[in-house]
Amino acid sequence: xxxxxxxxxxxxxxxxxxxxxxxxxxxxxxxxxxxxxxxxxxxxxxxxxxxxxxxxxxxxxxxxxxxxxxxxxxxxxxxxxxxxxxxxxxx
Numbered sequence: 001x002x003x004x005x006x007x008x009x010x011x012x013x014x015x016x017x018x019x020x021x022x023x024x025x026x027x028x029x030x031x032x033x034x035x036x037x038x039x040x041x042x043x044x045x046x047x048x049x050x051x052x053x054x055x056x057x058x059x060x061x062x063x064x065x066x067x068x069x070x071x072x073x074x075x076x077x078x079x080x081x082x083x084x085x086x087x088x089x090x091x
Contacts, residue, residue, distance in 0.1 A: 020045060030044060030045070
């Protein structure tokens, strides 16, 4: 069962509470993890969401900078990449 804190009315100074619907298997695994780690399932969900948002921010920045590099001609031809990979594999 997902642990929920007391519901607070939303305003700009407080965290907003949301509901998350999980399948029974995922919820059971989350609760098992919470018990094994002595943490609340809400804490684990917050951590997972934080990681997801951080990863997506990082990925978006990498994609944007890669597109900008390609648009400005800063690219490496496929053959050079293949040669570099082959040299790395042999070392």
